[in-house]
Amino acid sequence: MGSARLYAAVAAGGFRRYATYRAATAAGVFTNTVFGLILVHTYLALWDERPHLGGYDQAQAVTYVWLGQALYATFAIQGGGVEKDLMARIRTGEIAIDLYRPADLQLWWLATDLGRALFQLVGRGVVPFAVGALLFPTALPRDAGTWAAFVLALLLGLVVSFGIRYLFALSAFWLLDGQGVSQAMMILGIFCSGMTLPLNAFPAGFGEVLRALPWAAQVQVPADVLMGEASWADAFAFQAAWAVALLGAGRLVQAAATRRVVVQGG
């Protein structure tokens, strides 16, 4: 299993790279905690007026806020994951070196991104979540099985998240400048993943549409799995289907894109 070791090493590299900037990580933890504190109060005011909005009680709404803050960096919801590096490498032409490597391009970047996400989860996610759980009543499960299911939902969500960002990044083969694409990705990411408001609290028809889109796999589905609001089979099937579809689409676009690459030499 030489290739498995290769991708494990790549993922470890991704982890180490993000683990290097400790002060920046601490600053991120602080900021996520402050935003969590603000959002919790606004959600509590909302759920005060409309108890059981979207099927959540107050403790579940609070849990949802802190999960969102904990997973914000992990899922790179506003961008800033490996797709940023990938876009830069496509623009500068360094992508030619990546294509030359005896490794699969998509798996290479997926491994890097999983390493990054694991660090963001441990380094940036745990502390805000713990602070939230200490200060406010939360709805957390007591059985290990649900936590295991939550971890699996996170992993599947990460693959979906990468799948989305990989497709956006590949557009740089045609557009070269990724600024507009990054902006679009950020808007869609924040809104459609349920970072602003849980998708089940959206007005009915609109919420239904958003919950069918891949972004829902990132915060909404893991949160529902953790809080016992979704059947595991449905949740995993939804995430896995989007993961396969997005990775497949990524391969197709990648094949079309790499046919365009002309190495000028130098």
Add this chain to the structure above:
Amino acid sequence: MTGRPVAECAAAARPWTPEPAPGGSRLTESLRTYRLVAGMWIRSTMAYRTSFALTVVGNLLITGLDFATILLMFAQVDSLGGWSLPEVALLYGVSATAFGVADLVMGSMDVLGGRMRDGSFDTLLVRPAPVLAQVAADHFALRRLGRITQGALVLGWGLVSVDADWSPVKVLLLPVAVLSGAALFGALFVAGASFQFVAQDAAEVQNAFTYGGTTLLQYPPSVFGRDLVRSVTCLVPLAFVNWVPVSYVLDRPLPLGLPAWTAAVSPVVAGVCCALAGLAWRTALRSYRSTGS
């Protein structure tokens, strides 16, 4: 003879020479520096006009997400913390417009940490121009007009649809609140920049106060716990950006039971904050040790 006469070179170089202008013109000098640096960044942005137009629209949409959230909430309820949608829109409009102005004028100061790390900050120090003006105008981003536009639109809608008992004082209070709010947020940006001298990689901490602050102010004070309201009134006096003046305009009790006249002290609070931020900046700048690279 090649090369231009000395006098002509001196004339060409003049924009950067500190003029011994009469009458305490450090401010004039700062403004001129700011104008020159910002103008340079605008020219460089305008080289790609379509890209500029698109990023303004994108900026407007991104900042609009905050208000979209509020609209979604009001799709489910009629009031939040006892405040109606037009009233919340008024809070939002004042906070977002004030923050937008500060963000346009000072908002790129988070690149300071990076400049210190790579040594390019030293270049700013040897130029005969005020450092703060150079740093504030660094990476000047005209696309931030998007945020101001979005905030002003919500403010306008809030003004038209809110049910308030207008008086000349109240009408005057709103522009004063927006300007004082911009100065207050500006002071926060300068304080954040000073903090970067101590913690270069930790630039994100200031986001908790700047972006976090404007998010906080978009909701009524009644939504938050008393301790939180107390700390943003007394510690970091953000409440004077909109909570205090807008509560007065709407004839609501002022946060923490403050007396009515405090609705007018926003400019004073902003002035004190700017002075403190200026002091922090001077202290930080004096303590700066170059990396030497």
